[in-house]
Amino acid sequence: MALVYGWHVELPAETYTSLTTEYILNKSKQDKDFVFITPAMPNILGLSPDWRKGMGPQYVDTGITEEHAIAFASGVAKAGGKPLVGTAATFIQRTYDQVSQDVCINNTPITILLNYASFDSLTDVTHLGIFALSAFSNIPNLIVLAPTCKQEYLNMLDWSVDQTDHPVMILIPGNAVTSRETDKDFSKLNTYKVEQSGEKVAILALGDFYQKGEELAKQIEVQLGFKPTLINPRFANGLDKNTLKDLQKKHNLVITMEDGILDGGFGQKVATFYALTDMKVKTYGLKREFYDRYNPGELLKELGMTTKQILNDIQKLI
Amino acid sequence: MYDILKTINNPQDVKKLNTEQLNILAEDIREALFNRLTKFGGHFGPNFGIVETEIAMHYVFDSPKDKFVFDVSHQSYPHKMLTGRKAGYIEDEHFIEDSGYTNPDESEHDLFNVGHTSTSVSLATGLVKARDLKGEKYNVVALIGDGSLSGGEALEGLDFAGSEIHSNLIIIVNDNQQSIAEVHGGIYKNLDKLRATKGTDPCNFFKTLGLDYIYEENGNDIQAMIKVFERVKNIDHPVVVHINTQKGKGYKLAEENREAWHWCMGGMWNFLQKLILL
Known part of the structure; x- marks a missing residue:
């Protein structure tokens, strides 16, 4: 239950989007080197105007510029910042070369967060997120992570944003939030x-x-x-x-x-x-x-x- | 041969030179470029045209504290020679040690492995963001050719810098009126107008994007370039330094056949390539 505009309303239980919003807001308060970057898609990660304003210089909307947003994040990581880039899976397609060259050849530790990557989300032909996994999986140096529940998602985010060895892409789950305990450290790569x-x-x-x-x-x-x-x-x-x-x-x-x-x-x-x-x-x-x-x-x-x-x-x- | 270049092991050595010595350094660099390029191959015109600018960059700024980002970075050879890597240009057995682009594995003066175009402004704005979040202080300098301005990522980067960056960022636009072939795009009409009016025309693409702007007609004059860099050093906002240079400057054949001399292969192939293209 929540108080929304004076009415008691039953809000939906937490979603992966709401978990993401919470993560971004908390992380920006705890860590001044953290910066959330989006090519004009704050709403996809649940960031309302008020919340964005509250984040000050740790929130960056680059405009509709997937290529620039990715290279920008690479520069941030190179100079010691902790960048998290968020957008919809369908839009990351617009910047294959920047992920490959600006980021992966340079092995800059950025985290790319993709929402609506599931076949069960956006079903219009021009907004499908189902190609991102395959297209980007095959770029060397990129670690693509697929979390299976709430704890795993947040643990992967935590690990990825703080580590400085690899560029990482995380696919936000498209199903209902479930809970179970998972590993916290993902530095032993490619271990099932x-x-x-x-x-x-x-x-x-x-x-x-x-x-x-x-x-x-x-x-x-x-x-x-x-x-x-x-x-x-x-x-x-x-x-x-x-x-x-x-x-x-x-x-x-x-x-x-x-x-x-x-x-x-x-x-x-x-x-x-x-x-x-x-x-x-x-x-x-x-x-x-x-x-x-x-x-x-x-x-x-x-x-x-x-x-x-x-x-x-x-x-x-x- | 290489009397001055031989004494340069790092940018500090550049700062000790007087005007005459800097001019000799430029000649030495061209000799060294010619040596490597005609034997080993690489980018000819772009490097010959940028010698004075890169000397001035190291004379005025303080790399690696000040950070340089080269667009494509095919034109970073003089920079490499001035940052401890002259051996790869003057000693044949060392050619193989230097890549043809900036390479962090070779030197801390190289920030990124680059090879595709139009990325420098975006990468530079990222450095600026981290610098500002951490409260650090240094100059961030991007060097981008007029050809690369046509790339979408460059336009995105300039557009972003024009409104979202409020601190030090120096964008050198190296205008030599040439891509690999001739330039194509409406933006070049504006660059033509800016050069023709020595940067004073009110219709200014860069200013339209919200960027501060300085024009330097003599991009191949070391003293002029030192003056303009001293003017923008430690500036507190983004500025475009639009310079006019000559691609291939210093080698007549390259000056007169800019497309053919953009790149050359080493050895005998160089001779044959030029023969066919001429």
């Missing part, structure tokens, strides 16, 4: 988290598809009678080769799930890793298509990605 240890089938559920992975794992136990392994990759663009090798001992099928197009994405990297082995890999994600004004639930069904459909596939494969 085995959330549930099992056998036969290993599910690698990336980012905001983690909850789908949880549901699938549960159903496998109920309907197929064994406990599968459930893994939270955290790192969307680097392979945890040790964990993947280890899976070969007790599993013969790996399922990958990602909220983005498959081409050039997470699952294909996993599949390539196992190519010369006996491990079967089935990747789930979106096709390389310009989807337009779709119903996300319907699309999932079309792509064969409902829990029931995946369960069916698994039965045929194991």
Whole structure:
């Protein structure tokens, strides 16, 4: 309950956007080297005019200038500041070269925060956020992180903004906020988290598809009678080769799930890793298509990605 | 040969030189450029044209405390020679040690690996922001060619500086009336007008964006460049220093064939390339 303009109103429970706003406001108060930068998209991260004013020089709207905003952030990091750049996933496409050259070749430790990266957010063809993961994953030096819940998101933000070794891109989850304890330190790059240890089938559920992975794992136990392994990759663009090798001992099928197009994405990297082995890999994600004004639930069904459909596939494969 | 350049190991050594010695340094640098470029290859015209400006930059400012950001950075060879890397230009066996662009791995005087155009103003504004948040004091100097002004990121950077930066930022616009080929864009009509009126025409693209503005006609005159840099050193707001230089200056063939002499390959290929293009 909250007092809004004199009325008691039931506000929605916290969202990833509201968590982001809170993080930005608190961090700017605690750390004078922190600066939030946006190419004209403060509302996407929930920053109202009053809050922006309160942040003083630690809030920078660069105008509609994705290229400049990214290079600007690189300069800030180079001279010892802590820049966080926030915008919608669809707009980061406008500045591939600046991420690659102004930032990644120079390895400047900026954090890029992308909202509306999920297939379940903006569905207009010209505002799709589903290509960001694949497009930017393959730039060297860039660490792409995919948090799966509230604590993980905030921990990743905390770690990324304060560290000075890597440029980082964080995909804000597009589903409802869930809670569970997670790691706080992500400096051991490309290490997956085995959330549930099992056998036969290993599910690698990336980012905001983690909850789908949880549901699938549960159903496998109920309907197929064994406990599968459930893994939270955290790192969307680097392979945890040790964990993947280890899976070969007790599993013969790996399922990958990602909220983005498959081409050039997470699952294909996993599949390539196992190519010369006996491990079967089935990747789930979106096709390389310009989807337009779709119903996300319907699309999932079309792509064969409902829990029931995946369960069916698994039965045929194991 | 290289009588003055031989004595330069860092920018402090540049500051000790008198007028005559600075002029000899410029000649030495051109000899060294010619040596590396005709044997090893690299950017010819851009570096020949910027010799005096980069000497003056190191004479007046205090790199690495003062921070230089070179656009594309293909024109940073004189700067490299003045910051401890002359060996890569005068001694053939050391050519390989220097990259063709600024490189933080080589020197603290190089802030970024750059190679694509139009990034210098944006990067520089970022340095300014961090400097101001931390309450530090130093000059931030961006050097950008007129060709690179057509790049969107440069326009975004200038536009941002014109309203969002309220502290020291020096943007040197090196106008040599040439991109790799000829320049294309409406902005060049304004640069033409500014040069023709020695910077006094009220229709001024940079002022329109909110930037302070100074014009220097003699970009290839060391004393003139030292004077203009002394004028803007420690300035407390963004200023564009629009300079007029000659691409390829000091080598007649390069002055007269600016497109062909933008870049050259080393060795025999250099000779053949020029033969074909002429």
